[in-house]
Amino acid sequence: MPSTIDPAQLGNTLIEFSSNGQFPDEQISASLVDTAALPRAVEALNQTKLSLEIEVRNISKDKSSDIDSWIQHAQNLQNDIDRSRKLASEIVQQAEAEEARELDLKNKETHVALLEKEIIFNRQLRVALQCIKRASDELDKAEQLAGNNELCNAIRSLQAAGSYMGEIPTETGVRAFKVLEYRYFDIKVAIREQLRKLRESLIRIDRERSSLEIHQTFDDNPTTLLDVSKCVMAYKELESMGKEIWDELYEAILLRRTGLEVTPSLFRLSVGKFIDDIQNTIRVTEEHVDHTIKSLFQDVEAVIHFLVDNLPKEIAMSLANAMMPELSSKIVDTWLDMAIPTSLESMVDYQKALAQAEAFAMTLESLNWPGANVFLDWVSGAPRHWLKKRKDSSLDWIRNELALGIGTPHLAEHTEQRMVTLDDSMAVTSHGENVTDDWGWGDEEEEDNAMDIDSGPPAKNRASMEEERRLSVVHPDPAAVQAALEEEDDAWGWGDDDNIVVEPLPDAGEDQPVAATSAKSEISKPAEKRNVTLSEKYSTSSMPITVFKSVTAIYEDGATLMQEVNETIPVTPAAAGLFNIPTLVLAMYRAISPYYYSQSPKGQMYAYNDAMWLCDQLKDFAAKWQSRTDLPPRARNLVKLDSEIKYLESFGKRSYKKEMDTQRTILRDLLAGSQNFLQQGDAPAVINTVIDHIKKESANWKTILPYSTWASAVGNLINTVALKIINDVFDLTDLGIDDAERVASLILQVETLDSLFKNENDEKQMPKTAQYAKDWIKLQFLGEILQSNLKDIRYLWFESELSFCFTKEEVIDLIELSFEKNVNSRQLIKDIKEKPVQVKAHD
Structure with a gap:
């Protein structure tokens, strides 16, 4: 249990804590304080307090003089502070009084400025009222003068009024100025109208009578034509007045004299001092005038002289400036350009027109009248104008002539010199013409290449095969045929323009097969040639x-x-x-x-x-x-x-080429186009239609084309049919006996086209179809193959001339297509592949 603290000790502890802030130790802090000890502790504290007060009092007594000096110093400092505060207050009061004075000064300055503006306004108002009065007076004066027909003075007053109105120092939106402005323009319009009427009275243009009268004065009006000119200049409307006079003058008078593009009836102008008792008049008479440039220039010169003599210079020049550009253009376009000849036959009249235009330009220059440069330019540009006229007229004439169409056909003839053999010269007239194939033109087959004479067998060989098979005739010399073909190609010298492949045609010597009794003796001899003139007739249109x-x-x-x-x-x-x-x-x-x-x-x-x-x-x-x-x-x-x-x-x-392409397309379409024609049920009827179409075109062309070109064109159509049938046969997958017979009969139908190439003068001569249709012999061989057995095909291949028209592959395809696969067919195919052909072309 803790002990009780001693009262004396308690007092000391409290004094130590109060004086020095010292805490008691743990023992004292843990001790119990008895209630009875408190009075004694308080008493100890009071004693300590009393001793401290006495000590402080003693110390104060020793420092009293220093304290008094401190107090005095503080009092002085306080007094200084009070004075400074009072001085600051006075400064603030003085500053506030200065601001009040400045504000008052500004108010007075504003008042003075307001008074100055008022003075200025009053002055401006006075000037404005004076100007308004002056302008109003001038307007009154202008009105009065205009009423008295004193237009020049009225315009001067109006101009003065305008000047005064321009000096008015006020905004244009002010009502007084608006009223004045409206009045000014009303008077200006009235004077302008009065001036216009006066001008019409002095320069009187009567459209009904087609006349012009110029008067210097009118009745009792004191304003003369010269005054009118000055007034119009004052109005700055001289240019518009000149344009107005020109429009009226042209419509009333000059149109009836120069308007050749409007009416062919032109009338003479009467220009003089007095006409029908009327002074200074131009009038359109009822007398018709010729259409010569000379008379035109005479009348126009008379009019210009009249205007120069009777109009004030200002009005005359304004009229000229409006008149000449239009009149010059009309004269050049309607009269002078029409005088330009389209040939040299009328050059004398053209030279006269040039001289007259130049003289007219000189007259204009002498009168100081504008427009002379237009006519001088036309004269100096005579070569250019004539060349343009000649070009335009030539093209127009050609265009009109071509528009007439083909017109009446004309017979034409082409002639040339050529070296030919004696046999060729004897064959020249075999078909009624002097030469064959002079044109050297054929046409290209799109599916084939053009015939190449140097690389392939000549067309004559195919014709000779036909002859050998049917009539046992021999071939003419292939070298002579080749030379003739080359000569004919060179005769015209036409190339392969536009990539159009041209098939060479047989020459005159090929028209007639040469019957030979001894092939070796006749063919081996070189043919004698001579220079002959060959000709061929054909028809042209009128174009x-x-x-x-x-x-x-x-x-x-x-x-x-x-x-x-x-x-x-x-x-x-x-x-x-x-x-x-x-x-x-x-x-x-x-x-x-x-x-x-x-x-x-x-x-x-x-x-x-x-x-x-x-x-x-x-x-x-x-x-x-x-x-x-x-x-x-x-x-x-x-x-x-x-x-x-x-x-x-x-x-x-x-x-x-276009015509041939069209005809080939028609034939292909008739023959089922891209389909196989031989599989169609109505093939015979279609073949008849094709034959009729070819004969129709043949008849149409025969009256137009030269024989060689006609033969080439018709042969090309026939070749198109032949090639279509051949290709369709090879496109078949199977060909029985009945089908083969049917195809062969169709080929026989097509072979009736041979009649187109028969010589009407020689019934015994064989048709020349093979010369112009290169697949014709091939088609005939195809017909024979379709009707032959394997033995016949062997003969045709090895001993006849089938190999000249068909390749090994083609013949093998036909055998496989038409015959069953057996020992005989396979042996024939093997022989065709392995054994050489014994038949040779004649060299």
């Missing part, structure tokens, strides 16, 4: 004749202009340009003629013939042109038709 005449006429005019005797002709500088027009004419022909050719069923063949005829004529013309001695060297060198001839050849071949 190329028109074109050729136009081309040659243009060239002749160019040559005429280049001669020394014609150097003085005004259009001579255009001579070189004239040589370019034929190119445009030919281009026009090639461009638009296909449309007109297409209107006729025979149009494409006509186009072919026409193009070839043009080529012939142009070649002859160019050759003769180069040999002419009456031409200067420059003119001789300007005719270059090689490129144009090439284009025409290409144009003709395209027309021919």
Whole structure:
């Protein structure tokens, strides 16, 4: 149990804690405090307090003098603070009083500025009122003067009023200014209307009577025409007045004299001082006038002289500025350009027109009248204008002529020199023509290549096979045939333009097979040749004749202009340009003629013939042109038709090709197109339709084309049919006896087309179909194969000429297609593959 603390000790502990902040130890802290000990502890504390107070009092007594000085110093500091506060308060009061004075000053300055603005406003108001009054007075004066017909003075007053209105220092939105402005414009409009009426009275244009009267004064009106001019200038409407007078003058008078594009009836003008007792008048009379440029210029000059003499200079110039651009253009376009000739025959009249236009321009310059440069330019540009007129007229004429269509057919003839053998010359007239295949044109088969004479067997060999099989005739010399073909290809010199493959045609010597009693003796001898003239007739339309005449006429005019005797002709500088027009004419022909050719069923063949005829004529013309001695060297060198001839050849071949492509397409469509024709049930009827179509086209073409070209075209159609049948046979998968007989009968139907190539003058002569249809012999051999047995096929292959038309593979395919596979067929196929063919072509 803790012990009880001693009262004295308790007092000391409390004093230590209060004085020094010292805590008692644990023993004392854990001791019990008796209640009776508290009074004694309090008393000890009071004693300690009393001793401390006495100690402080004693210390204070010793430091009393320092404390008094501190108090005095604090009092002085307080006094300084009070003075500073009072001074600051005074400074603040003075600052507030300065702001009040500045505000008062600003208020007074604002008041002064307001007074100054008021003074300025009053001054401006005074000036504005003065200007308004002056302007109003001037307007009143202008109204009064206008009422008295003193228009010049009225306009001056109106201008003065406008000046005063411009000086008014106020906004235009002010009502007083608006009222004044409305009045100003009303008076201005009234004076303008009065001036217009006066002008119409002084310059009187009567459309009904077609007359013009000019008066310097009108009745009692003091305003003269010169015053009117000045007034209009003041209004700045001189230009518009000139345009107005010109419009009325043209409609009333000049249109009836110059309006050739409106009416062919033109009337003479009467210009003079007095006409029917009327002074200074121009009038359209009832007398008709000629359409010469000379009379036109005379009347126009009289009108201009009249205007210059009777109109004030200002009005005359404003009228001229409005008049001449339009009048000059009408005269040039309607009169002068129409006087430009389209040939050299009317050049004398054209030279007169040029001289008259130049004289008229000189007159205009002497009168200081505008528009002379237009006529001088027309005169100086005579070569250019004439060349353009010649070009336009040539193209228009060609266009109109071509629009007439094919027209009446014309018989034409192509001739050439060629070295031929005696046999060839005897065969020349075998079919009624002097030569065959002179054109050298065939057509290309799209499925085949063109016949290559150098690489393949000649067409004559195929014809000879037919002859050997049927009539046992011998072949003509293949070397002679080859030479003749090459000569014919070179004769025309036409190439492969536009990638059109041209099949060479047989020459005259091939038309007649040569019957030989001794093949060795006749063929081995070299044929004697001689130079003969070969010709062939055909038909053309009327189109190329028109074109050729136009081309040659243009060239002749160019040559005429280049001669020394014609150097003085005004259009001579255009001579070189004239040589370019034929190119445009030919281009026009090639461009638009296909449309007109297409209107006729025979149009494409006509186009072919026409193009070839043009080529012939142009070649002859160019050759003769180069040999002419009456031409200067420059003119001789300007005719270059090689490129144009090439284009025409290409144009003709395209027309021919287009027609042949069309006909081949028709035939293919009749023969079932891409399908197998032989599998159709109505094959015989279709073959008859095909034969009728070919005969129809043959008849149409025979009246147009030369024989060689006709034969080539018809042969091409026949070859199309033959090739279609051959290909369809090879496309079959099986061919029985009945089918083979049916196909053979169809081939026999097609063989009736041989009649197209029979010579009407010689019934015994064999048809020449094989010469123009290269697959014709192949088709005939195919018909024989389909009707033959294996023995016959062996004979045809090894001892006849089947190998010339069919390859080994083709013959084997036909055997496998038509015969059963047995020992005989397999042996024949083996022999065909392994054994050589004994038959040789005749060399």
